[in-house]
Every structure is written in structure tokens, then in C-alpha cells.
Amino acid sequence: SLTGFGNLMQDVLWCFSQVKGTIDIGVTEADIISTVEFNHTGELLATGDKGGRVVIFQREQESKHQPHRRGEYNVYSTFQSHEPEFDYLKSLEIEEKINKIRWLPQQNAAYFLLSTNDKTVKLWKVSERDKRPEGYNLKDEDGRLRDPSMITMLRVPVLRPMDLMVEATPRRVFANAHTYHINSISVNSDYETYMSADDLRINLWNFEITNQSFNIVDIKPANMEELTEVITAAEFHPHHCNTFVYSSSKGTIRLCDMRTAALCDRHAKFFEEPEDPSNRSFFSEIISSISDVKFSHSGRYIMTRDYLTVKVWDLNMENRPIETYQVHDYLRSKLCSLYENDCIFDKFECVWNGSDSVIMTGSYNNFFRMFDRNTKRDVTLEASRENSKPRAILKPRKVCVGGKRRKDEISVDSLDFSKKILHTAWHPSENIIAVAATNNLYIFQDKVN
């Protein structure tokens, strides 16, 4: 297997593979990628953007004649998932931005995915059509109805091959269940249900039923003036269909068991790290807010991302994480500026590799970071057009904190905070990663010998 850092404990060398998106200097806001997700086999890679569109890439079959191409991803389907809406009751616009995409495991020839904006979840079916029927009796080739009295013979329509067409159709629309903004969706391991989480509530849905959902978590206080904490992310356990976790803006994670009660307001486990008094400031709570939570593929660990760190927690230990990785600690002295320009509220995601041995998350200046949990080594790489020669090896980047800056280093003050890597994805079994940099999608692969 090609997962992790290899059997020889050598560092993986990451190479540029592809980049999708325009090079234009003026980026239209609608093109900004807001979510990236591989499907369960890694054959498909989906992106959602602020304009409500979904683009699905498919990996081409590996060819013996072009072994170095290693299966490139090409556009497979593009469709408009969500449109902007207007909530007349509140006099507010509802953005069409796709917050999350989650794939369902493939059960037949068609692919299914869930996509969501702030208010509505949709189930999309993506299927191929490469044949079409010809020889209808009641209509002619142009589709016009024929006069029945003119028909003298009957024939059986036949299926004839046609150019491959990939069509996406909305099969279910799950609407009107969220007062607040949806931040997460998660497919359950039973493949029959899924959950959607907003700032204050989590709902459980059955895929077949769109006019009902069960509310399983509700943290809305009776008096909104008492609101001090919101839900920031939620996910089902990969194997136990009764278990899920959700994170909060106060840096806590709650694990809930749906078997204990219909309303899971009481957690089964509560994960929180005690605060470090030496690091206390007015920004402590803000930077402790968890922006993403992900179960490991094994289901034994959860990973959380807060503003400055990534933490790995063992489900059996609630009082502190087992591992903490510094993503960009040099920002700790800049928190006030980052508060002023709102960057401190940026929500970074985090991902596991297929074997749970390496974790990855994004940073600023189009940097992203990987941490090897076994060797404890980490690397900072950059998604930029300068490193976009085919199969060019990515050079590790380094941020200089103070004192003398070496030639290849970049100083903290030169970082571009408008270039943030919030969304990344890792192929389920191979060393292929997708990194969203504003309106560009970068695909990197490990070096083939």
C-alpha cells in the first residue's frame, strides 16, 4: 500500500500534478471554492463554490502507455446545486454558497452526493447515459407527436449508443429544518440516515423522507441573551451508527450516543483540554473555538482544528488530547491584528490520510501543513502557480519568526492573509491530495520512482 510515509520511513516527496481554475488576477467571488471532497474510492473529486456550483472531477484510468500521468482528474460533471434565495420573513438573503459536500458510498452505477448551503440540503444523483432509445411509435425523431390515425405499423424502440452524457439530478431536497446556518453534514454508517448541524441544532434525516427530520441536539437557550456557545462542526462515527460528535466555539467536543435518548442533549463523553493560564488573553476563547472535527478512519481518534493548532484525541481520554500540533504559532503575537481584520474567525478544516498516520491542514499565504504522527516530522508546502510545472517536487517552505531571515524563508509580516487554505482533501487510499486555494484547485501526488 502507498499510504502514509512508506515502509522505508522515508519522507514522501510531494509533486505538483494539476491545477484547476483560472489564473485571472480579478477573482470573481462566485468562483471561490468552499468545499472539497473525494468519494469513498477516490475515483471522484467534488468541489463546491460560493456561486452554488458543484464540479466533479473523475480520475482517468491509468494507462500503461503514459505511466507518469498516474491518473489525472478531469471534469466529469458540473451543475448548479443551489441558487440564491430570499427569506421574506426575515428580509435576508440566503447565500447559495456550498458549505459542504458529502458522498454516499456507491451502491449501483450512479453516484450520490449531499450538498448543502446555509439552509437546504440536497441529494444529487450523478449518472451516465451512453445510450438512447430510438424508434418510438407515438413520436417522431424530433419528438413531435404523431397522429395516431396515421400509424400503420408498430415497432419496438431500440437503444442506440450515443456520446457519453453525465447528468446530475436533484433526487431529494431537505429544506426548512434549520433556523440557523448549516455548518456540517455527515452520512451515517447505516447509509440510511444522515445529520445536518447548524449553529444551535443538529437534525437527523432519513434519505427517503424530506418532510420530516428528528432534532437530536438543541443547545439554544430559552433566552437568546444567554447564548454564549454555538455548535461549530459535527460528524458521525465511521462504524458505529449510533455515535456522533460535535464541537463548539468554546473548544469542547461532545460525543453522543443516540441510543440513550431521543434528544442527545446529555453527552456520553465530554472532551476539553484545561486552559494554559500562562497563555491566557482576551483572545483565548476565540482561538480555542474548534473549526473542524474529524474521526480517524479507524474510529479510534478524533482530530480537531482550532485557530493555531490541530489536536488528536483518543476517544478513551477526555481530559486532554494525546497529540497537539502547532500549525502557525508565530501568529500568536499577532492575534490583535488578526482580530481586527477578522482573520481570527477563519475556519480551517483538517483531514486524515488513509492510514491515519498523517494529518493535514491549511494556513495563510497558500501554505498548508502536514504532520506525521509516527515520526513527529512536519512539513509546510505551498500551493502556487510558481510551483506548477508537471511533476515538479514541492519545496518545503519556512516562516521566519524573528532575527535573521534566511534566503528561502518568508517573514511573518510578508505573509498574505488573503490567501488562505481552508479546504483540503486526501484520497482515501493513496497519496493524492486536493488543496483549494481561493478559486484554484491544486492536486498533488507523491513522487513515483
Place this chain on the structure above:
Amino acid sequence: MFVRGLKRKCFDGEEDIEGTLAGIKAIPSYNLQRQSLLDMSLVKLQLCHMLVEPNLCRSVLIANTVRQIQEEMTQDGTWQMINTQSTGQASLDRLVSTDILCRSSREQAEGKHVSGYSTFNKDFDGSQAQDSSETMSTASSLQAPRHLQNNAWEMENPQENKGNFQKSLDQIFETLENKSPNSVEDLFSEVDNSYYDFDTMLTGMMSNTKMGHCDGLETFSSPTTTASNSNCKSDLNELDHIVEILVES
């Protein structure tokens, strides 16, 4: 030398309250920081009502920060202190650049912040001697205090102010809860309109005076990382626009 003279002038009014000179150096800087953070947070909370629908997580985090500051200020009694200062001085105290706000406490202990504070000297008439590069910041500083004095947002009564803060927070969450077509107007019906116009200015003020400070500070202090904000390129256009407005007015 120039710096020291100004420093004593600035802190004159506070000597009897603070006591030792060391006390004057250390305490106001933290209070200054804290007050500016409070002001910035309130502006953020108000501004977020201008958006499509406020991001609840962000609003909650900012509101919690405001509460934290309030609690701390109530505990150490500085809430009362604001009331004893003259209106004009209080306004100036609060118009602190982001640069000072974000300076590390170590640098402040060394007194470097004071040179920055000195450009907010009450005696604006005497500011002609300063660098011409500071003219823009001082000119715009002049605008704001006058505006503030006419402004109902002025903090006169600590109890009332406390109530106002709480009311603002409550209003914000109630508004989020009961969003109706008139709710945005309702929220602002109890807030003086001149404040609402001012908040954009205040945000601009902070960035603007920070730029002015950078120029001034180069003369007095050793290089510090003052340019951290300049990397947010999206702010610069807004900044230019606000500067235009201020300079023209």
C-alpha cells in the same frame, strides 16, 4: 528628550490616581489596550448587522470578548475611572491605534508606546512641530474628538454605560432571534444615528492612525513589527476611501 517631556504632560491628570511613575507607565497601557479592544469589538458587533445575515459564531465570540472585558473592568474598578476623566481626554484615550493595541506588553513596559501616545497630545495646536508625515493622522484625529463630543455614544455614566453594553448585546441576540423586516431599524432606533455613521469612521480611524503612527514611531523607537495589518490587502481600498472622506471633511 522630546518624548519624555510630552509623556509627563500627557499623564499629568492621572498622577494622583495612579500614584507612582512606574504605575503610570504600566497600567494605562494595559487599560488603553483593553479599552481599544472593547471599542473595536463593539464596532464589530454593530457592523455585523449591516451584513446579509450575521455569522452567529463570530457574533457570539465577539460578544463573549466584550463581556470578558466588561467583567474585568468592573472587577478592577476601571469602569469608574473612565467617568472621572474629562470628556475630551477620554475620547483621545480611546482613539488608540491598532499599533499600540497590538504591541507586545514587553515593549510597552520599556515605555516605547508612550512616543506613540504622545501624538494624541491634547495640545493639537502645538503639533505643528511634528513630522509632516503625521499631519494626516493628527488632522484626522482632530476630526474625531469633535465628532465624539457631539455624540450620544459618549460614556458619561458608568452604570448607564454598563446598561448600554448589556442592552447592545441583548439587542443583538434578540434581533438575531426575532428577525423581522423592521428589526434592523429597531436595533438602531435606540442608538444615536451619529454613532452609526461614526463606526465606519472609527474602524477607518484605527487603521489610519496606525499608518500615521508608523511614521512617527520610526523617529523615536526601534523598528517593531508595525506593518502586520498591511498584509490584508482587502482593507487598503476601504482605508483609502475613508482617508479621502476624512481629509476632505
